[in-house]
Amino acid sequence: MKKRQLENLLKEFHQEAYHWSRQCCSFDEDLAKDVLQQVYLKILEGKAIYKEKSQIKTWLFSVIRFTALEWKKKVKNTYSLEAEFDVAETEQEIDTASHEELIEKLTERQREVLLLVFYHNLTLEKAAEIMEISIGSVRTHYDRGKRNLKALILKKTLHENNR
16 A cells, blocks of 8 residues: 555544544553554554555554553553642543543453444454454453443442432
C-alpha cells in the first residue's frame, strides 16, 4: 500500500484509533497519545506492514494493542513528578470516570473483548483476530466480562442507594 493511501486511512480511522489506544492504556490520555504517535510512525516508516490478511481497522487495532503493551512495560517502572491539582469535575466527567473504574476492575482480556465489541462495534471474530486468541477464548472472556461488569454495576448501585 502506498504511503499516501496509508495516510488517508490513518486520518479516516484516527478517532476510533485514539479511543482504542486510550482504552489499551488504561484510559491514560497522555500515554494513549504517545502510543498512537508511535503506531503512526511504525506504519509510515514501514515497520508495521498491512498484508491485507484482515480488514485495515482490525490490523490497525492490533498494532495499537501491541504497541500499548510495549509502552506499558516501559512505563511500569517510572513515576510521575507532576503535582496533583484539585480541578472541579462536571457530573458527566465523574460519571465517565466511574464507568472507566468499573471496566478497569475486569481482567485485561475481559476488558479488551468488551471494549472491542461494544465500543468499537467489532464482531467476536474480529476481536479474536486483534487479540490473537481463539474465538472460543473470546466468547468465554466476553460472557464472563458481561457477567462480571453487571455484578460490579449492581454492587455500585446498591452501595450508592444505601448511602
